[in-house]
Amino acid sequence: MTRIKCCGMTRIEDALLAAELGADAIGVILTAHSKRQVSLRQARAIVEAMPPFVTTVALCMDDEANLVQEIIDIVRPSMLQFHGNESDEWCKQFGQPYLKAIAMGEGAAALYQLRDHPHAAGLLLDGHGLGEAGGSGKSFDWSLMPRDLRQPLILAGGLNASNVASAIRVARPWAVDVSSGIESAAGIKDPGKMREFIAAVRSA
Numbered sequence: 001m002t003r004i005k006c007c008g009m010t011r012i013e014d015a016l017l018a019a020e021l022g023a024d025a026i027g028v029i030l031t032a033h034s035k036r037q038v039s040l041r042q043a044r045a046i047v048e049a050m051p052p053f054v055t056t057v058a059l060c061m062d063d064e065a066n067l068v069q070e071i072i073d074i075v076r077p078s079m080l081q082f083h084g085n086e087s088d089e090w091c092k093q094f095g096q097p098y099l100k101a102i103a104m105g106e107g108a109a110a111l112y113q114l115r116d117h118p119h120a121a122g123l124l125l126d127g128h129g130l131g132e133a134g135g136s137g138k139s140f141d142w143s144l145m146p147r148d149l150r151q152p153l154i155l156a157g158g159l160n161a162s163n164v165a166s167a168i169r170v171a172r173p174w175a176v177d178v179s180s181g182i183e184s185a186a187g188i189k190d191p192g193k194m195r196e197f198i199a200a201v202r203s204a
């Protein structure tokens with residue numbers, strides 16, 4: 001069964017609907033690089049509203065260590081996601097489980113990064129280019145998804161209800177991640193799109 005992370009939550013009601021529809025994880029974005037950025041207080045409220053067994057993921061992108069520590073202390077997510085050029089050494093200093101995003105915008109040439117993060121709990125392969133923000137709606141060549149890594153791989157970038165079943169067939173990921181494909185505007189989730197996306201993953 002392919003797990004599902006719905007990212008870029010800015011409203012409690014959207015995160016609750018994702019959980020009710022069967023999402024395994026939700027993401028809140030704390031970095032100023034995002035148009036979906038929420039405050040520490042908003043993120044805490046969303047995390048606190050989640051029922052048991054829904055993983056909460058807090059996202060940063062090349063942020064100061066102080067902000068990451070505040071996120072850990074105030075938001076208290078299940079795990080972190082580092083979405084920039086952070087090194088393995090830097091990410092692991094917080095002693096928290098985390099996902100490391102890998103920018104796949106350069107295609108096969110981007111694959112070298114996959115071996116650089118042995119301490120990450122999972123690697124999230126996203127369609128944008130190096131140094132660019134996530135939530136871009138850009139996909140990459142799913143056939144590049146490696147099969148020989150010990151870490152779980154999360155497929156992200158430009159997924160929606162119409163393409164996610166093919167993406168799963170080609171890439172065979174541990175999980176899929178979606179943000180703009182279930183939105184009506186940045187940070188505002190569309191209940192119909194969310195419902196269709198989760199149903200498409202479940203029947204893939």
Ligand SMILES: O=C(O)c1ccccc1NCC(=O)[C@H](O)[C@H](O)COP(=O)(O)O
Binds near residue numbers: 034178
């Ligand atoms: O979504 C953002 O605004 C964002 C900004 C900066 C860093 C990361 C960000 N999102 C990370 C995610 O995990 C997204 O869900 C992922 O990039 C997929 O987005 P989309 O292509 O819109 O489905």
